Amino acid sequence: MKIFCIGRNYSDHIRELSNEKPSAPVVFMKPPSALLVQNKPFYIPDFSSEIHHELELVIKICKNGKRIEPAFASRYFKEIALGIDFTARDLQSELKKKGLPWELAKAFDKSAPLSDFIPLAPFKDGAIHFRLDKNGQTVQSGNHREMIYSFEELIVFISQYFTLQMGDMIFTGTPAGVGPVKIGDCLEAYIEDRKMMDFDIK
Numbered sequence: 501m502k503i504f505c506i507g508r509n510y511s512d513h514i515r516e517l518s519n520e521k522p523s524a525p526v527v528f529m530k531p532p533s534a535l536l537v538q539n540k541p542f543y544i545p546d547f548s549s550e551i552h553h554e555l556e557l558v559i560k561i562c563k564n565g566k567r568i569e570p571a572f573a574s575r576y577f578k579e580i581a582l583g584i585d586f587t588a589r590d591l592q593s594e595l596k597k598k599g600l601p602w603e604l605a606k607a608f609d610k611s612a613p614l615s616d617f618i619p620l621a622p623f624k625d626g627a628i629h630f631r632l633d634k635n636g637q638t639v640q641s642g643n644h645r646e647m648i649y650s651f652e653e654l655i656v657f658i659s660q661y662f663t664l665q666m667g668d669m670i671f672t673g674t675p676a677g678v679g680p681v682k683i684g685d686c687l688e689a690y691i692e693d694r695k696m697m698d699f700d701i702k
């Protein structure tokens with residue numbers, strides 16, 4: 501199982517980090533050991549003093565494919581979840597400055613809390629609104645229509661380089677509002693009014 505993540509897929513988040521708008525999707529990966537499921541607590545790792553939450557819509561690939569044509573891309577996912585792309589922002593800034601890969605800052609153990617998947621069909625025609633509350637206050641909100649690259653475009657792009665396999669996931673990027681978490685925080689994530697995740701930072 502592969503976990504793809506997309507960087508810089510919402511304009512308002514690109515602005516808040518003063519990044520450039522990408523001319524193609526920014527793709528990186530996390531290993532399966534990054535997953536944190538069933539609302540288990542997240543323990544702040546000792547190698548970072550600036551862990552940021554990035555709330556993201558996650559799609560699950562439901563059939564195998566490579567070099568997928570745009571017209572068929574929508575057939576490759578049927579379910580959606582919320583995930584958090586925890587990022588050691590202090591480490592990432594150092595790595596970025598040196599032009600080094602981001603794995604240490606992005607792909608560490610349990611850096612990807614993930615909710616259960618739910619069917620996408622009921623949401624398909626509208627904008628899928630999602631949000632993250634930290635200690636009861638909304639800190640991030642967005643909807644999938646604000647993405648620079650759509651789910652389908654991401655599938656087309658990624659599948660030019662990687663065979664997509666059933667069970668692979670794509671974390672599709674974060675809207676603005678990323679920020680630090682500290683011990684004692686409680687994070688709750690919603691798709692529309694449905695609570696998808698609720699866990700503590702320890």
Ligand code: ZN
Pocket residue numbers: 505506507554556585673674
């Ligand atoms: Zn992210």
